[in-house]
Amino acid sequence: MMTATNDYLGIAEVSILFQTSPSALYSQKHRGEAPGNLAVKVGKKLMWRRTDLEAWFDQQRQTADA
Numbered sequence: 001m002m003t004a005t006n007d008y009l010g011i012a013e014v015s016i017l018f019q020t021s022p023s024a025l026y027s028q029k030h031r032g033e034a035p036g037n038l039a040v041k042v043g044k045k046l047m048w049r050r051t052d053l054e055a056w057f058d059q060q061r062q063t064a065d066a
Contacts (some may be wrong), residue, residue, distance in 0.1 A: 009048045014039075017053070 011022045018025075018035060028036025029046065034056050039046040 007050050009050055009053070011039075011046050014048050014053070 009017070011025055014035065015022045015025055025036045025039070025046070028034065029039055030036075035048070035053055038052045038056060039048050041047075
């Protein structure tokens, strides 16, 4: 079952959120690096689940604080 559309973000939204370019996200996906590798390909588009990005970001923040 799919949840509300705003639970998923496209590449333009993620690039704004992380202040990076779409090409950087494509490169990260190709190299297996986050946050690019958190994306799922849906047709021709990359989509990110908002909760996955938030969890990854929280983990990064905790690592930086340690």
